[in-house]
Amino acid sequence: MGKYIAKRLLASLAVMAIVSFMAFAALELIPGNAALIAAGTEGSASSVASIASGLGLDRGFMERVLIYYKGLLSFDFGVSSYFGESVSTLIRQRIGVTFSLAFLSVLLAFFVSVTLGSAAALGRGRFLDAFSRSVVQVFSSIPSFWLSLLFLILFSSVLHWVNVGDYVPPSVSLKGYLSSIIIPVAVLAIGETGPLLRLVRASMIRARNEDWYRIGKVRGISRIRLVMAYALRYALPGPLTLAGSELAKLLGGTAIVESVFALPGLGRLFLTAVEMRDIPLVEGIVIFVSFLVVLMNLATDLILFISNPSMRKAGGIRL
Amino acid sequence: MKKHRISFMIGIVLTVSAAVLSAVSIAFTPYDPESMDIYNRFQGPSSEHLLGTDHFGRDILSRIMSGSLVALSSALLSVTIGAVLGIALGLVAALSPKRISGILQRIIDALMAFPTILIALVLVTIAGKGILPSALAVALSIVPVFSRLVYTMILETMEKLYIRAAVSYGAGRFRIAAFHLFPPMLSRLVVQFTASIGNAILLESSLSFLGLGIQPPSTSLGMMLSEARGYVLTYPYQAIPAGIALLVIVLGFNLLGDGLSEVLERGRRGRHG
Amino acid sequence: MAELLSFRSLCAEDERHTILAGLSLHVDAGETVALVGESGCGKTMSMSALLGILPDDVEVTGGSIFFDGEDVLAYDGKKRRDRLYRRVGFVPQNTSDSLYPLTTVSKVMTDAYVHNHPGIGRKAAVERAAALLSSLGIEDAGRVLSLYPFQLSGGMKQRVNIAAALMDDIKLLVADEPTSALDIHIRRQIEALYASLAGRDRLSMFIISHDLGFVRSVADRVYVMYAGRIIEEGMCDEIFSAPVHPYTQSLIELESMNARDSNQDLPELVSSFSIPDRKSLSCAFLSRCSCRRDSCSCPVEYSRISETHFVRCVL
Numbered sequence: 001m002g003k004y005i006a007k008r009l010l011a012s013l014a015v016m017a018i019v020s021f022m023a024f025a026a027l028e029l030i031p032g033n034a035a036l037i038a039a040g041t042e043g044s045a046s047s048v049a050s051i052a053s054g055l056g057l058d059r060g061f062m063e064r065v066l067i068y069y070k071g072l073l074s075f076d077f078g079v080s081s082y083f084g085e086s087v088s089t090l091i092r093q094r095i096g097v098t099f100s101l102a103f104l105s106v107l108l109a110f111f112v113s114v115t116l117g118s119a120a121a122l123g124r125g126r127f128l129d130a131f132s133r134s135v136v137q138v139f140s141s142i143p144s145f146w147l148s149l150l151f152l153i154l155f156s157s158v159l160h161w162v163n164v165g166d167y168v169p170p171s172v173s174l175k176g177y178l179s180s181i182i183i184p185v186a187v188l189a190i191g192e193t194g195p196l197l198r199l200v201r202a203s204m205i206r207a208r209n210e211d212w213y214r215i216g217k218v219r220g221i222s223r224i225r226l227v228m229a230y231a232l233r234y235a236l237p238g239p240l241t242l243a244g245s246e247l248a249k250l251l252g253g254t255a256i257v258e259s260v261f262a263l264p265g266l267g268r269l270f271l272t273a274v275e276m277r278d279i280p281l282v283e284g285i286v287i288f289v290s291f292l293v294v295l296m297n298l299a300t301d302l303i304l305f306i307s308n309p310s311m312r313k314a315g316g317i318r319l
Numbered sequence: 320m321k322k323h324r325i326s327f328m329i330g331i332v333l334t335v336s337a338a339v340l341s342a343v344s345i346a347f348t349p350y351d352p353e354s355m356d357i358y359n360r361f362q363g364p365s366s367e368h369l370l371g372t373d374h375f376g377r378d379i380l381s382r383i384m385s386g387s388l389v390a391l392s393s394a395l396l397s398v399t400i401g402a403v404l405g406i407a408l409g410l411v412a413a414l415s416p417k418r419i420s421g422i423l424q425r426i427i428d429a430l431m432a433f434p435t436i437l438i439a440l441v442l443v444t445i446a447g448k449g450i451l452p453s454a455l456a457v458a459l460s461i462v463p464v465f466s467r468l469v470y471t472m473i474l475e476t477m478e479k480l481y482i483r484a485a486v487s488y489g490a491g492r493f494r495i496a497a498f499h500l501f502p503p504m505l506s507r508l509v510v511q512f513t514a515s516i517g518n519a520i521l522l523e524s525s526l527s528f529l530g531l532g533i534q535p536p537s538t539s540l541g542m543m544l545s546e547a548r549g550y551v552l553t554y555p556y557q558a559i560p561a562g563i564a565l566l567v568i569v570l571g572f573n574l575l576g577d578g579l580s581e582v583l584e585r586g587r588r589g590r591h592g
Numbered sequence: 593m594a595e596l597l598s599f600r601s602l603c604a605e606d607e608r609h610t611i612l613a614g615l616s617l618h619v620d621a622g623e624t625v626a627l628v629g630e631s632g633c634g635k636t637m638s639m640s641a642l643l644g645i646l647p648d649d650v651e652v653t654g655g656s657i658f659f660d661g662e663d664v665l666a667y668d669g670k671k672r673r674d675r676l677y678r679r680v681g682f683v684p685q686n687t688s689d690s691l692y693p694l695t696t697v698s699k700v701m702t703d704a705y706v707h708n709h710p711g712i713g714r715k716a717a718v719e720r721a722a723a724l725l726s727s728l729g730i731e732d733a734g735r736v737l738s739l740y741p742f743q744l745s746g747g748m749k750q751r752v753n754i755a756a757a758l759m760d761d762i763k764l765l766v767a768d769e770p771t772s773a774l775d776i777h778i779r780r781q782i783e784a785l786y787a788s789l790a791g792r793d794r795l796s797m798f799i800i801s802h803d804l805g806f807v808r809s810v811a812d813r814v815y816v817m818y819a820g821r822i823i824e825e826g827m828c829d830e831i832f833s834a835p836v837h838p839y840t841q842s843l844i845e846l847e848s849m850n851a852r853d854s855n856q857d858l859p860e861l862v863s864s865f866s867i868p869d870r871k872s873l874s875c876a877f878l879s880r881c882s883c884r885r886d887s888c889s890c891p892v893e894y895s896r897i898s899e900t901h902f903v904r905c906v907l
Contacts, residue, residue: 011425014425015425015428015429018425018426018429019429019433023441026441026445027441027444027445133326137326137570137573137574137577138566138570140573141517141521141566141569141570141573142566142569143521143524143525143528143541143544143562143565143566143569144525145524145525145528145541145544145545146544146558146562146565146566149544149547149548149551149558149562150558150562152551153551153555153558156551156552157551157552157555210689211684211686211689211690212689212690212691212692212693214645214684215682215684215690216692216704217644217645217677218643218644218645218677218680218682219677219682219704219756219757219759220673220677220678220704220705220707220708220760221703221704221707222669222673222707223669225707230692233694234692234693234694245432248432249432249433249434250434251434252433252434252436252437253434253435253436253437255436255437255440255529256436256525256528256529259529260548270437270440271440271529273444274440274443274444274531277444279444282440282441282444286437286441289433289434289437290429290433293432293433293434294429294432297432308694309693309694309695309696309740309742
């Protein structure tokens, strides 16, 4: 078991190294390097040069990679050229909003998917199943930005429930906070429900076709108990993994919703960084998010590993 | 059974009509999609402008038609590029020695675990705005899907008894690949290709929505919605037609992909008893 | 003797085929009855119909199944649980997939029991499970209870399944192919185990098997099934020493040849298999029968040979 965890950790570290290197190298390729962009169109050659040396651009590539990695160890992503602040501070200020959005929407989508998916797979009604299939199809075909606009029209200008652009931090007012993020959370949750619901339904149908499900019935276990205590536990690892990786993806994928609903999160920060060609900031966010993604996937894997007796006893799946 | 066939039919009807409508837009649109008519802006649907006009008085129907053409052709381009690269990467990963295949797989996994929009944005940062960078970004998001599919399919098939039998009686690599590996893969690749088009259209329109894709005066459905965003409070209607068009096209491809996989799956089961 | 279980002209079909074509048989209290026949003849379906676990596309189209004087097919879910499942134990064919993989044997065996007997705590249930395992010849029952199903050997899984079926005070034990997929050594042990269960006074057994050697050593009475109905029934001795139906004869011949030497030529039976029209009243076995004659095409009656021996053949 320890061996499995160690192996898995090493693999994650390797992925983190690969991704951060790729991001670093890719952004080096940008035509017109960071110093030119930071100096702006007015910048003279000497100011470009001084900015370049400030950013360490006058050193060799490998040397810069090493310096960058050294900074990473102490959560130092450098300084944003547009904001003039340290990248890690900017990230720290914004991550809370994005995390609430991502976490709450995945939670909501997971809850809806498990309820609807198991009812559809195990209920006798054909209607529920057809309904859940349609939900999967339509939800995974709606563009999230359009849905955002529709919700904006409906809840803001027709029903006057929410005001856009008034983000309230939870520390100020919990009610205000919830009402400022509820609509974006719903938009994101609808996007996540498609793939999750599809997987829950498929896993539950597979569980129902297992021998132990039929036998459990004959042993006198009630249908409800078979579904809630047996089939769900058997079917959930897949959807849980998916929810974990979707959560991780959302941490870097809320840009559109944040931009439409004017929420001060990581996604919007990233859009600004791209728009302003703020290389250190783009780099920092990409690497930060990639680390989150890797760690999140590692955590889901480990949870699954610990919850599955045959893997736990046998010392892990083949990597 | 029957229900699946109905949704498959709906998928075919939606995609074919989207394709026809956008093909027609090459030769004919009711109005020039780019010509402005300030006196007739913010018009609702009428006999002159079937779907009304936008904030510059441009005909929304014409813009949807030519926007669909952009969406479809750029999605087709992206998915083709992505599929070719992905299949190649998957093949290499599956057939190369264990150590290299391990590294390649890590890279595929990393790409897969990554938010596609983030990858796209990085690419746009590097290559600049425009239709080609955004098409490339979309293609890049398609790559891991195909390489993982090819990789697992090859490993699965290699384990099958009939392949082992073929190897044992001395069939060459090429023969095995051509006669045993490829045919069963082909149908699943076709399904994946169709399903990916829907996703590609969604991603491309998201990039356009953020103003990072195709640039004016050309149009795309995402850009139309981005423009409509400025008038959500005063003229919410403008956000409706293009969104529905987008939804219908993506839904069409998703239904088509699902239906195809159902049909091919059933065909496979039928052949082998 | 009192009749415990009876199938009365049970018919079932799926979208394309007739599966059961008027199946009738009965099991008396205390008796061990075997149902034999080739795979595909409907043995497993008859058992699934009794237990209410027919596949989705199979439908009962006629007849009834009575257990302890009540029509089982008329039960709703709760009644089936209270009246049927708590008095019938079931040992499935594939014993390795039949145990829930994510919990220990102890939980697998006691979960239903604890929930159906509100007065009994988990601890008492586990003690009962341990006692049952010991009575089935498992020495370290405590350790087995703490294992997960995937850690058990094939023979152990069989015993755990039998023990789980015996958790309630059942009247009838239904076993589906208990000896298939076991190696010869474990087969002997399981055979002995079933023989000792058959000796229990208040327990009836209904065993589905194509393993005639096993059937001969445990069964009191035997039904031979072909194409969805019974073609011959009789006491174990009658069937094995004086089979009447050509199909039964060839089954038994096959078995004895298998026991002696498996390299000899097999009789006609294995060479051809066709699915006959199960609805027709003439002999379903006709096309494969080596002793057919002109009168075979007439409708066949179920005729009596002795007090207990019946056959569906014009011979």
